[in-house]
Amino acid sequence: MNVQVDMLDHWPAQHDGVITRAQAAICGLSADAVDRLVRRGTWQAIHRGVYFVADRPFTADARIRCAVWGAGTNAVLSGEAAAFWHQVISEAPSIILVTTPRTGRSRAQGCRIRRRDIHSTDIVERRGIRVTSLELTVLEASIGNAHIMDRALQRHTDLEGLWRSHVRNPGRAGASEAKRLLKVAADGARSEGERLLTREFRSRGIRGWVANFRWGGYQLDIAFVAEMVTIEIDGWAYHSDHDAFQRDRSRQNDITPNWTVLRYTWFDLTERMDRVIAEITSTVDRIRCSQPR
Template sequence: MFTVAQARTAGFSRALIAAKVRRGEWIRVHARVLRSAEHPETPRSRIRAAVLSVGPDATLVGRSAAYWWRMIDVAPAEVEIAVPPESQPRPRRGVRILRRPVLPSERVTVDGVAVTKKATTVLAAAAMLGLVAGARLMDQVLQRGVVGLEALRSVHLRTSGRRGAGPCAELLRLAGGGARSEAERVAHRALGAAGIVGWVADHEVRLPGYGNAVLDLAFLGPRVLVEIDGWAYHRDLREFLRDAARQNALVLGGWVVIRTNWFELTEQPATFVGNVAAALSARSVGT
């Protein structure tokens, strides 16, 4: 993938370039960008061509930047490129031009393409994706250690006046631990709307072989328990092992344990309600 100017610098005349295009050896991707026919078109080649076509001031941003960093698996239909506000690039197919400044401190070159740094990319992409899909992205990158929560907060403070700052603030609140408390509220509302009653929240019990435990949402008579998680980001190995021992103690104590999380409760609350109803029904039949 290269520009016409790069081909000229390498010694190819305009006539030779035109001949290669006619013979199908080189394929014109954009007005000033060519691709060797030996290399197939891929999402990454499409993005590289778009950046080359806009010029040296182009910076890959948003979901396109997240894809370039390999944070997400599917490239967006349009390549999102930021240019300085004074720039006036011509519209081109498959490219979304955003006139906004990108500070040198927020810009880095990755595999030959100028792209926003990781923390800036995560916030911008999450804001574009929306609350639930953006939360999934943020949860995944935090869990994998791609970027830290403090780095995200620092970028958010520096860019709080930009478009998308509101959704980013909500996502950071959820990432900081708010997802679990929000999940609890959603679970309570979902059960109430379905007419499922008779549960208590934050009920403390003593489990033989384990000790004291606080149950998120418990139906004491049928001994059905709902355990509510926030994001995977907050579950390290130590917590996972502790939860496994706790759940084993609960099962041995005769409890049916249903696990849910913020993503299920916000995306598929009916699935959550159905699981609870089925567990209660099974216990009523067995008694």
């Protein structure tokens, strides 16, 4: 068996159909032979020195691999694309973020280049490409997408690991927001969610509500007392356990005969606030209009 030919047969299958000119040389293919494959249409030149074997679908994995390998040997997959690569999220983003060192040369091909030095502990290799560690990936991908941190804390990592990565990589873009998210995650985000919603009520001039209203032995997160509408805020899912779930549902069952209950997650409040406010105000207005004058 020709070992080099065998390597050439298996390399594309093991790397999403992607191969570089340097990798082809290791497999025994000359530069002229690569050029002939491209001219025949057997390989497609995706970026400079990066090729795709044309007999297979061009998947999201292939697109990401082409972008990282096309950006140079020191390129590191980052952000949401790294979260996809670590299988924290299921859909690849439209923009692939790649980080390269502050010094040195790199090519921006099929991706958005960010020049920043990453702590060596937070650069790992997964399936043949360099990628930010799971912890740094979660910190960076969660900016504007806090559900990524919640999902990662449920299944992939823990707060201690995220804090360590945060400290190892100071001064990066989004670091202050990541620190805030870590603090929010530590307390389950329930209290932070209440603060977000009451702040929104005040800014929009919405009146008639009371925070932490006591009723029948229960403390309601936010209540429109006259209309008997209560807003309940759920914390992050990774804090949830069976007992807490049962307590929340038992409380809701006990107050539902008297109160209209609207439940929201912290992510509703951070990502869909306008929709939340519209639902709350329409519910309160409907009940207010139906009450006898």
